Amino acid sequence: MSIGVPKRLQNKKVSVVGTWKINIIWCSPTLTQRYGGTLSLNPGVRQILSSPGSLIKIVYFSTSKEQPVDKTKKNASRDSNGVSNCSKGGYLVNGRLYFIKFETSKINECLDFISSKQLHYRGVQQCGFPVSDKNIIKATGGGAFKFADLFKENLGISLDKVDEMSSLVSGANFLLKAVPSEAFTYVNGKRNYEQIDHNDLFPYLLVNIGSGVSMIKVDGDGKFERVSGTSVGGGTFWGLGKLLTKCKSFDALLEMSHQGNNRVIDMLVGDIYGGMDYSKIGLTSTAIASSFGKAISEDKELEEYKPEDVARSLLRMISNNIGQIAYLNALRFGLKKIFFGGFFIGGHAYTMDTISVAVDFWSKGEAKAMFLRHEGFLGALGAFMNYQLVQDDSVRLVGDKNSNPLVEDLNDNGIIECCVQASS
Ligand SMILES: Nc1ncnc2c1ncn2[C@@H]1O[C@H](COP(=O)(O)OP(=O)(O)OP(=O)(O)O)[C@@H](O)[C@H]1O
Ligand SMILES: CC(C)(CO)[C@@H](O)C(=O)NCCC(=O)O
CATH class of the missing domain: 3.30.420.40 (ATPase, nucleotide binding domain)
Incomplete structure (x- = not known):
């Protein structure tokens, strides 16, 4: 399989951070330096990937031009490009966490997606700085092992493996503590x-x-x-x-x-007890007594x-x-x-x-x-959290303007607005 290397994006704001239930990619370790004087050009930030048995999940952080900056929030020195000084040193970058999944059988589409979004570049490539040749994505789950060579060969990405259970827990803790209505x-x-x-x-x-x-x-x-x-x-x-x-x-x-x-197929308590409940042990007649149990007594083939x-x-x-x-x-x-x-x-x-x-x-x-809400992305998100750069107090769910985010089922778009801290 070969993946074309995308052209550099010029004067475009790109953003990036991804996770597979396999991995995470951290972009520029010198992100803030690269911001100097070029804040109007966006940072590709970082990527995380995580992949599993049947689905590959990607969580990525992206800054975006259209995103309004809430000046009422903390860190008041944030500028109009969503970047501000951080009290702990470095910079805070406003952006969003995006959640995408691919069936593992469609890994080509996944690689194309990463490539098209330039998620495999660490750093602010479009600012004209050289891109580090050490592209590392944090990854968790079996895919981190299974696809390591594929990522290396196609995108030049090395997978930095994060323990699966620990990623699940970090992802869940983050969501439960930081995201309202999760x-x-x-x-x-x-x-x-x-x-x-x-x-x-x-x-x-x-x-x-x-x-x-x-x-x-x-x-x-x-x-x-x-x-x-x-x-x-x-x-x-x-x-x-x-x-x-x-x-x-x-x-x-x-x-x-x-x-x-x-x-039609399950054997119910009522099927055994002549239509009656077995109330003495708390079972109603409609409770399942034996899953698929009816198939025993019926003279039917599967096709029937x-x-x-x-x-x-x-x-x-x-x-x-x-x-x-x-x-x-x-x-x-x-x-x-x-x-x-x-x-x-x-x-x-x-x-x-x-x-x-x-x-x-x-x-x-x-x-x-x-x-x-972000049920399937716990591992991927946890791998992302491994960077420990998200500012918990800046997190909120972003709903579609025309819909209430709380009634939407989350498929691939439970976007979370947040702020990451980049070191200088
Ligand atoms: N489009 C889909 N294709 C395949 N399975 C799907 C799809 N959507 C939901 N599923 C369900 O999700 C399950 C996989 O869930 P998930 O991706 O969270 O776990 P995993 O990482 O593959 O598994 P494990 O944690 O055991 O390694 C599948 O077994 C299936 O039941
Ligand atoms: C093996 C893992 C952890 C891989 O994600 C998962 O598929 C799992 O928890 N399976 C159940 C294995 C068991 O405890 O019997």
Whole structure:
């Protein structure tokens, strides 16, 4: 594979910082020097990449011309280009964190994207300064190992590996502490955004549902323990779903599950108890007694079931199971808050509903499941946070002008406005 090196951008403001669930790239170590006298030309700032089993996530920081500077904020010496002196030395640069994901099978598109945005250059290339030949992107997850040679060969980028669990935790802590309206519960089809008390955040259980599932007890910044996990996760839904339904894409499988009815295949308590509840042990007649259990007694081949129903049962089985294991781990350590992340959730109503109901049911209402708007980008963001340059007090979610950011599902655009500190 060969990637063309993009032309230099002249007199254009570019910005950059990215993350894969694999990596992070830091741009110019001498960013502020390069600003001198050329502040109207933008900095490409830095990039972070992070990549996983099925999706590559990129988080990048970018300054942007159009962005209004809020002069009412702290750091009043900020100039009209969004750059200001920092009390700790160096400069503060206003910009935004952008979130992009690619399917791993489309890694070419990912490389093209990085190339077209010049995310692989550290420094303010368009200011006419020489670009460092030491391009390093911080990366986390399996992709940091898997794609190291590919990045080196195609873009000349070296991947600086950041531990995956530690990245997940840093990403989650940053979001929960710095981004308003990041966490929400999902009850009766509605998102209820939670005000997180920063002084009462820890401890909590972080459940990251990617291909597999990791459960991490988080006690503070950098203080955590992976207490459990399960291999029955997002990869199971997608893999088994593909085999059972012949579905060609994850989104199509999810869409199918919307249309299906799990009761066609799942064996319910009522199927066993002649339509009755088993109230003595708290089970209603409609509770699932055995996922896919009905298929035993029916003389039907797979083809005779609607793929929509199969997809629905599968999604319910996996979500329910994860919700239950999460609750048991929360119980094990006396944790009341459980945050769920990872792209398996995908802001999908039925998934969130099933997980929420499972946690509520098993905990008898004691624990609650909470979801994160930037669910799938925790690792990538954490790799970015490894630079420790974002100013927490400058962070806010940026919504589309015409829409309320709180009702939007986050796909690739949960932009966060923030300020990074560049050393001089
Ligand atoms: N477009 C998509 N293509 C593939 N999987 C998707 C897509 N959208 C959502 N998913 C779901 O997201 C899961 C992967 O989630 P995520 O990217 O957070 O984890 P990962 O990093 O691949 O896995 P792990 O953390 O186990 O390494 C898939 O298994 C699938 O269930
Ligand atoms: C192996 C990882 C950590 C890779 O992200 C993830 O897929 C996972 O947590 N799997 C579950 C493995 C287990 O605990 O059984």
